[in-house]
Amino acid sequence: MSLIVQKFGGSSVADAGRVRNVARIITETYRKGHSVVAVLSAQGDTTDELIEKAREINPQASRREMDMLLSTGEQVSIALCAMAIERMGCQAVSLAGWQAGVVTDSNHSAARIKPIRTERIRKELDKKKIVLVAGFQGISRYGDVTTLGRGGSDTSAVALAAALHADLCQIYTDVDGIYTADPRKVRGARKLEEITFSEMMELASLGAQVLHNRSVEMAKRYGVCLEVLSSFSGQPGTNVKEVVKTVEKTHVSGVAKDENVARLALVGLADRPGIAFKVFSLLAKHEVNVDLIIQSIGRAESKDISFTVALGDARKAKELMEEHREEIGFQFVELNEDIAKVSVVGAGMAHNSGVACKVFEALYSAGVNINMISTSEIKVSVLVDQREADRAVQAIHDRFFA
Numbered sequence: 235m236s237l238i239v240q241k242f243g244g245s246s247v248a249d250a251g252r253v254r255n256v257a258r259i260i261t262e263t264y265r266k267g268h269s270v271v272a273v274l275s276a277q278g279d280t281t282d283e284l285i286e287k288a289r290e291i292n293p294q295a296s297r298r299e300m301d302m303l304l305s306t307g308e309q310v311s312i313a314l315c316a317m318a319i320e321r322m323g324c325q326a327v328s329l330a331g332w333q334a335g336v337v338t339d340s341n342h343s344a345a346r347i348k349p350i351r352t353e354r355i356r357k358e359l360d361k362k363k364i365v366l367v368a369g370f371q372g373i374s375r376y377g378d379v380t381t382l383g384r385g386g387s388d389t390s391a392v393a394l395a396a397a398l399h400a401d402l403c404q405i406y407t408d409v410d411g412i413y414t415a416d417p418r419k420v421r422g423a424r425k426l427e428e429i430t431f432s433e434m435m436e437l438a439s440l441g442a443q444v445l446h447n448r449s450v451e452m453a454k455r456y457g458v459c460l461e462v463l464s465s466f467s468g469q470p471g472t473n474v475k476e477v478v479k480t481v482e483k484t485h486v487s488g489v490a491k492d493e494n495v496a497r498l499a500l501v502g503l504a505d506r507p508g509i510a511f512k513v514f515s516l517l518a519k520h521e522v523n524v525d526l527i528i529q530s531i532g533r534a535e536s537k538d539i540s541f542t543v544a545l546g547d548a549r550k551a552k553e554l555m556e557e558h559r560e561e562i563g564f565q566f567v568e569l570n571e572d573i574a575k576v577s578v579v580g581a582g583m584a585h586n587s588g589v590a591c592k593v594f595e596a597l598y599s600a601g602v603n604i605n606m607i608s609t610s611e612i613k614v615s616v617l618v619d620q621r622e623a624d625r626a627v628q629a630i631h632d633r634f635f636a
Contacts, residue, residue, distance in 0.1 A: 236401035237359075238263055241273040241369065241391035245408045246465040247311050248278035256465060257318035259406070260364060264324055269359050271398065273369040273391040274315060276307025297342035301371075301381045305331070308368035308387070316366050326364040329354065331379070334365075336372035336390065338380045345372060345380035347389065350397035367394060385446020392449040396456035403458050405445060406465035411472030412437075412444055415489045415631045419624060422635060426487065428478040433487045436579045436613050450474065478581075486580035486589065486634045491627050493574045493620060495525070496548035497605065499540040500555060502565030505533075512562050513539060513555075520554055522547045526575070526608045526617065536565075540606060542617065545571060573605065574623035577615040578630060590614050592633050600629035 240263065242256050256274070264270045276284075284303050288295050312328035319326040335351030358365045369387025372380050382389050388405060395403035409417060410425055412434065417423040429437075431454035438447035444462055453460045453474065463471025503509050510529065517524055526542045543551050548571055555567045583589045593614050597604060602625060606617035618626050 235267050235269060237269045237271070237398060239271045239273065239391055239395040239398065239400045239403045240406060241387055241404070242275065242406045242465055243387065243408070244275040244278050244280070246406055247274055247315065250314075252465075253277075253311070253314050254318050256406075257315055257322060259465060260315070261319055261322050261324050264364055271355060271359070271365045271367060271394060271400070272312075272315070273367050273387055273394060274308060274311040275369050275387040276304075277311055280307040280310070298378060301342045301379050304381050305368070305371040305379050308370055312366040312368050316364075319364055319366075324364055325362065326366055327358050328366040328368075329358075330368045331371035331390070332373035334367045334394070336367075336393070338372035338374055338382070340374040340376060340378065340380065342378070342380055344383040345374070347372060347382070347393045348375075350393060352394075352397050355394075355398065385448055388446045388449035389452065392452045392456075392458055392460070395458045396452065401459065403453070403460050404471075405449075405460065405462045407444055407462060408464065408466065409444060410464045410467055410469050411462050412474070412488070414487065414635050415627060416491070420489070420628055420631050422631065424635060426472050428473040428475060429487055430478055430581050431474060431476055432612060433579050433581050434474050436577070437488050437490050445474070486578055486583065488579050489627050489631045489634070490577045490579065491574055491623050492577070493623065494545045495542050495573060495575050495617075496545050496551075496569060496571045497526075497540060497542050497573055497617060498548070498551055498555065499538060499568040499570075500562075500564045501538050501568065502536045503539055504563040505535050505537045509562065510539065512558075514541075516554060516558060516562075517543075517551060520550070522551050522554070526606050526615065528606055542573075542575070542606070572620045573617055574620045574626075575615055575617055576623060576626045576630065577613050578634070579613045581612055583612055583614070593630055596629040596633035597626055600625055602626045602629065 247253050260272050309330050316326040316328040337348045338345035355365050369390040370382050374380050412426050412429050413423040415423040435447050435450045438445050460474040461471050524541050528540045530538045552569045602618055602622045604616045608615045
């Protein structure tokens with residue numbers, strides 16, 4: 235008998251009908267002879283609604299109290315689903331993160347999972363019960379409830395699958411699997427039967443929202459068998475694995491768009507050693523992550539540096555630069571928040587020439603101007619104006635997949 239971990243997102247449990255549908259999927263898996271641990275997210279927009287309630291009371295609420303509040307959303311989902319499963323004639327038990335033994339560090343709202351003490355879950359499985367675990371949450375060594383941040387339920391599911399040595403971890407979403415682009419926005423997007431961990435991590439970090447990159451990284455590290463599939467269609471999904479059958483033939487696996495990005499440009503930097511270190515060590519000290527970086531060739535003893543940060547860090551980064559302008563030594567800083575990053579990902583790109591050329595050709599044909607370029611062994615990323623991002627994605631996708 236195999237052990238399967240299943241994760242269901244907020245849209246999958248958004249209302250009573252969908253909760254019953256999730257309960258049906260879980261019980262069908264159980265009745266096939268499998269042990270089942272299901273990880274659930276909060277229903278629909280519950281988390282956003284709870285955040286809004288907190289703002290009504292205290293816009294500067296502490297992160298600890300926010301974790302206490304936000305963790306309740308997932309507990310509602312698992313309790314309701316357990317009730318639905320019981321009505322279908324199976325035994326189920328719902329466990330909050332702390333009851334399931336999910337131990338984290340003390341970084342409220344962005345906690346990292348440490349050990350998972352699986353004794354309680356195994357005890358319930360031995361009683362032939364279906365175990366429902368609240369995703370997105372755990373408990374610190376000080377006994378405080380913590381939340382894992384964006385994509386936390388994906389991370390919870392993969393971490394539990396690793397700790398329990400599960401045979402399979404299924405991530406149920408509102409799409410049929412991993413596509414070459416967002417099928418809701420890009421014409422002709424195709425579902426992939428399989429994709430490598432490396433490709434999926436890149437797509438996840440570059441804006442694809444089917445899986446969170448932390449969960450994919452964890453699955454790769456611990457060798458978790460991962461499948462992404464729909465909770466609505468009943469169709470086979472996409473397998474995420476270390477090696478895929480077509481990896482040698484694959485040039486491009488997908489195109490992703492990320493609008494959560496801003497570009498800063500430091501103009502008129504002194505052209506001398508150590509300037510880049512001053513800039514990026516200052517940003518690192520204040521926990522501002524930097525992605526794309528371009529430095530111009532020095533002329534007249536000055537140069538320019540452009541870099542991108544997450545949209546939420548843009549104002550903070552600009553204020554830091556302006557505050558230390560004289561110490562660093564530059565003329566002025568420009569901030570552009572109306573941009574997007576469009577990326578092409580493929581495990582076979584490193585050994586296939588012409589991929590970047592095709593990207594640039596597609597953008598030229600679509601009349602899209604490129605602001606910045608970054609490449610690696612499995613990706614090509616370009617920065618474009620936000621109003622042109624959807625057109626850029628469609629043009630690149632048509633060039634590789636039409």
